[in-house]
Amino acid sequence: MRNISFVLGLILFPGLCLLGGALSVEAAFSPEHAGFRVQGNQRILIYNTESLFVLPGETVNLEVLEKGGSEEYLLAAPGCVFKTVKAATWEGTAPVSPGLYSVQLKRVSDQQSLHVQMFVLVPFTALKNGKIQGYNIGNYPVPQGRVAGYGLPPGFVEVTAANREAFVSPHFQLKQFLCKESHVGLQYVVLRPELLDKLEKILEQLNLQGHTRQTLRLLSAYRTPYYNQMIHDARFSAHQWGLAADIYLEGDTSAREDDLNHDGCVDVHDAEMLFSLVDAWETDPDHTSLIGGIGLYPRTSEHGPFVHIDARGYSARWAQAPARLPGPGGFKPTRQSARWMGTPARKPARNGGMSEI
Numbered sequence: 001m002r003n004i005s006f007v008l009g010l011i012l013f014p015g016l017c018l019l020g021g022a023l024s025v026e027a028a029f030s031p032e033h034a035g036f037r038v039q040g041n042q043r044i045l046i047y048n049t050e051s052l053f054v055l056p057g058e059t060v061n062l063e064v065l066e067k068g069g070s071e072e073y074l075l076a077a078p079g080c081v082f083k084t085v086k087a088a089t090w091e092g093t094a095p096v097s098p099g100l101y102s103v104q105l106k107r108v109s110d111q112q113s114l115h116v117q118m119f120v121l122v123p124f125t126a127l128k129n130g131k132i133q134g135y136n137i138g139n140y141p142v143p144q145g146r147v148a149g150y151g152l153p154p155g156f157v158e159v160t161a162a163n164r165e166a167f168v169s170p171h172f173q174l175k176q177f178l179c180k181e182s183h184v185g186l187q188y189v190v191l192r193p194e195l196l197d198k199l200e201k202i203l204e205q206l207n208l209q210g211h212t213r214q215t216l217r218l219l220s221a222y223r224t225p226y227y228n229q230m231i232h233d234a235r236f237s238a239h240q241w242g243l244a245a246d247i248y249l250e251g252d253t254s255a256r257e258d259d260l261n262h263d264g265c266v267d268v269h270d271a272e273m274l275f276s277l278v279d280a281w282e283t284d285p286d287h288t289s290l291i292g293g294i295g296l297y298p299r300t301s302e303h304g305p306f307v308h309i310d311a312r313g314y315s316a317r318w319a320q321a322p323a324r325l326p327g328p329g330g331f332k333p334t335r336q337s338a339r340w341m342g343t344p345a346r347k348p349a350r351n352g353g354m355s356e357i
Contacts, residue, residue: 027214029207031200032170035112036073037065038105043193047200051117051168051193052103054094055155060118062105064088072108077101080118098122098155100163117168121155122188130226132156133186138226140240146314147236150243156188169196171203171214177221177242181230189222190242194311198290199245202309205281206274211260219246219306238293244310246297247274268298271305278309279317291315 031047038045040052040062054060062082064073073088079101082092095101103116122132130138143150157174164175168191177191203216223231223239238244248271260273275296282291293316295308 027212029204029212029214031204031207034114035110036107036114038114038116039063039065040116045114045116047170048113049115049117049167049170051119051191051196053119053121053155053157053191053193055121055123056094056096056098058094060092060094062090062092062103062116064105064107074106074108075103076106077103077118094118094120098158100166117166119157122158123155124153126156132188135183135186135188136181136226137188137224138229140225141235143236147238147312149313150236150238150241153190153241156190159187159189169200172196172199172216176215176218177245179222179224179227180220181224181227188224190240191222192242192311194290195221195243195245198292198309198311199247201281201287201290202247202274202278205277209277216247219248221245238310238312243292243312244308246306246308248306268305271296271307274307275319278307282315293317295319 032049033046034048038050040050041054041060043052044065052060060080060082062075067073067088071088075082075090077092079095080092080103082090082103085091098120101118101120103118104113105116106113126132127137130136137156140152143152159174159178164173164178166174168174168177174189174191177189178187179189199216203213206213220239221244222242223233223237225240228234228237228240233239260270263269275294278294281287282294290311291314292310292312293308295317296305296319297308298305298320
């Protein structure tokens with residue numbers, strides 16, 4: 001059986017029809033929810049693997065939200081110093097040296113655990129002349145208008161050979177979010193937990209609909225301002241703030257899971273199905289904290305169609321012709337917008353505003 005990637009973002013061969021063949025056996029998917037919730041520095045941590053991004057010396061607060069009457073919880077954090085404030089509540093200080101530190105919380109009664117990947121950032125002030133340790137980041141534009149809330153990143157995750165394989169959430173690894181610019185040696189990335197939460201939710205929804213996948217491939221995630229300018233993308237692209245990803249699914253093209261709309265072909269209409277899935281999920285009042293942009297892009301000579309998602313904090317919808325946006329009676333054609341990786345890469349949004357991809 002020949003395995004190739006099913007694409008909603010990079011190598012989807014449009015018009016590739018499924019003519020039959022043996023179905024691949026996929027491992028059962030688990031969303032990997034922890035057995036208890038933890039509040040960590042104003043975030044609610046729900047998965048058995050979570051990430052916190054903190055600055056050197058920053059105060060770190062962790063509190064189990066479902067303590068129970070006599071439940072006992074333990075915390076282990078090699079290389080870090082935490083003190084117990086009260087039952088199942090701790091306060092610590094992030095180490096002064098940037099890097100990845102492991103924090104493990106465990107419930108004694110049933111050994112349920114929650115693992116926090118604590119990334120101590122290289123502060124933004126280390127950026128000199130657009131570079132850190134020789135890595136070309138470029139200069140961040142000062143956010144304005146609807147993106148004024150972006151601010152400047154507080155710092156950067158330093159990516160090394162030792163931590164690039166680390167999981168930043170149950171189903172995604174740090175290496176999946178690196179800028180596509182070629183570089184040898186240390187790399188730096190901005191990554192926001194809102195994006196990780198959104199990707200995990202999308203993956204969970206796909207699996208609930210019967211499309212079994214253990215992860216999503218990312219055509220593009222973090223982009224440095226230098227790289228973003230080099231490819232002529234939108235000046236305020238959410239990719240630069242670690243808030244956006246362009247995604248596709250991987251799988252066996254002989255498997256019906258690749259055919260999201262069950263029409264017998266793997267093509268742009270399957271990307272439309274993913275667009276619709278995320279669009280519908282975002283309208284649920286329980287998910288307003290992860291609201292953002294969704295963009296649909298057609299194939300080019302270099303890659304197939306893909307779906308852009310982000311957690312910008314307000315809703316925006318767009319499609320690059322001949323892809324279509326959902327409307328009354330189904331998907332409707334939209335006017336031609338900017339070329340992919342061309343200019344001006346700002347596209348009309350369904351809400352009447354302008355999208356920043």
